[in-house]
Amino acid sequence: MCDSFSLRAMAEIDDQAWRKPERLHARPLWITLIAAGCLGLAVLFVIVMLALETPEVDGAGLAALSWSELIAAGVTGFLVALLVVALILRAQIVSPLRRLAAEARFVAEARSEHALSARAHPWLAPLPAALGRLGAALAQERDQGATAIAAATVRLEEQKRRLETILRDLSEGVLICTLDHRVLLYNQAALGLLHVAGELGLGRSLFNLIAREPVLHALERMLHAGPAPGDRSDVCALVCATADATRLLLGRLSLTREESGRATGYVLTIADATREVAELEARDRLLRQLGDGLRRPIANLHAAAETLAAFPEMEAARRTEFDGVIQRESAALVAGLEAFDRGARDLEGGHWPLADVLSLDVFRILAKRSADAGGPEITPVGLPRWLHVDSHSLVIALQRLSERIAIQAGARAVDIEAVAGEHATYLDFVWAGEPIGAAILDRWLGEALTGALGAATLGDVLQRHGSTIWSRATAPRRAVLRMPVSAAREASTSATPAPALPPRPEFYDFALLGAAMENADAALQAMTFVVFDTETTGLKPSEGDEIVSIGAVRVVNGRILTGETFSRLVNPGRAIPAGSIRFHGITDAMVADAPPASIALPQLRSFCEGAVLVAHNAAFDLTFLKMKEHESGVRFDMPVLDTLLISLFLHPDLGDHDLDAIAARVGVQITGRHTALGDAMATAAVFVRLLVLLQQRGITTLEGLMNASRMALDLRARARQF
């Protein structure tokens, strides 16, 4: 590309830098020619002078020149002509050529297109054009090359990122080492498996971390394996251990080779075998014990029984002895069997891979599949629980069950809930209608099931989960089908417990409770509630604290509709103090893109349409909502219930009325607190239970509950005076 800068540069360096090399080489030639020319001129001048200085030879002046003088004149004339030609050449051809050469060199080295100046003799005419095309072609090649390199680099970067992701996410540890056992590369899982805190230290010896013998042995096998190259196996499995011998590892080792086939290093992948090995050993031990433990009692029993049969006329006293043996040895057999049972229970049962999954996720997939297949309408209710299941085959099984229930019981809508129990978590299908008999359930279990890996029937899937099903009535015209499954072993994703912060101040405000009640007589059980909770920047609504998160869930007919929730982060329009971040984990970055209260509150309002609000220490949350009334343009004027006041009413003498304490009292198991939605769900679970207790106390209408709340408020206010 031609630009003024490059042209100017060309002009500046034209007669200087580029010329210098030529000048050095060309100098002797030109000087010679010029010197020869000058000499010729001088000789000619001398001859002419000499000729003019011999006047006596008239007329025959010129003819009287001797041959030598003529030759000298001719030579000098020739030299002069040579000089003239040389000068012409220089001007017309050599200089332009030099300029072209310099420009060509400039184009080659400056890496830019450049129009070559064409001040040349017509003889040289094709040259600038040709050089110009050459320059253009060169520039084009360069561009294409650059583009190709850029594209290839992008692809490489992407591949590199993918490989990094793979390495990072592998559950197996990966280590790449040189042949002299120095670590070149490793992944996160390797760090974990090898008990390394911090960095591994590239270039360190592998044997600081892993016992040497197994690796050396495996390497030896691979490096010297087989007579022909084709025989060399590429991967070698080995059993190794961490250097401190605390953990057993299963490994696979493969050599890295260069093109010629020479080994340059190796890749070692490791996985923790400790648990699997321990389990296998425990199983072996159990089976051995069973065999050994039962052998003797059986032998004794058998001998005694055979002897008694062979000698029917045995005397009574002797017979009694044998009876004693039979008695004792059969007791020993019972004991042996019980010990085996205990041992088998302790072993982690089942080898089908199960994983932790949230019940709500399973139920949502189930509801969608059922809807798509024209099956019954499935509504998830209740708190979400963590399950330890094979979610794929479980969903298929649950779908089959829901279809069969719908047909058998004539139910178009079925609720599904995960209920936490002592030994297991129960998946309950609930519907309006009659329970299903055991015989029918048995038949269902034997039916073929499609789509579940490795399971031919519904019964197989249940077997895989160590489960079974049964059905009974829970109330007139209300039935349940229950399937126990394992609960997840560890509390999944439990955040580090937040530091104990001062509890929210108890706010009481009659005005908030006295909202318009059109349906004061309506039965509480049949009403629609929205249970909500907010997370805020602090505890002082009147001093500038704002909402940062809202969570709400609908409760209809005493069921918590886990599928119908409202959850929003709210931009508070101010910085969130560190103390409050520790409590709810919501940072300024998280709310940066969130809507402000003026947008979020109207959304909450429409979620609450037609429902009665419920919250724990409701006045606190409501104060925040009220303060935004003007800004957001919505009023929360529906009746509000407070689980705190309900608890005060029901158990006035028991000290603790925070949510956790009430939950423990009424038997609700809560996980996952300190998010707005989590707290709303927990409050909903408590509320549903409290409604039952209220019913036992004879309070079944909204009006009744409001009055009870007021009573509780009075008592509390009075108590605080003391």
Add this chain to the structure above:
Amino acid sequence: MPASVLVVDDEPNIVLSLEFLMRQAGFDVRTARDGDAALAAIAQRPPDLVLLDLMIPGRDGYEICQAIRSDPACARTRIVMLTARSREVEREKGLALGADDYITKPFSTRDLVERVRQLLAARDG
């Protein structure tokens, strides 16, 4: 009138012991080898207590249990499941379906007789 006990089990070896024990305890004993025979016996005269094995031919033991529980004539009948099925979920299922007790084999004969006596006494008392 002595209380009547129905023993439902298909294994003659255990029926031998159970029948003898219950007779010695003073109860009137009938036996049934399969599901249909059990239901027939119940229909003929509702027993005061049923010792019910779960793995019997014909009908599932749970089915018999549900049949008894849904029969108004058997409102006072006690059901004791006596079974080799020892898993916790099976026990829960049995109790949920209306069994009064769930005893796994092998069992102590003395404990069994004691338990039967308790259940019958509670019923009458």
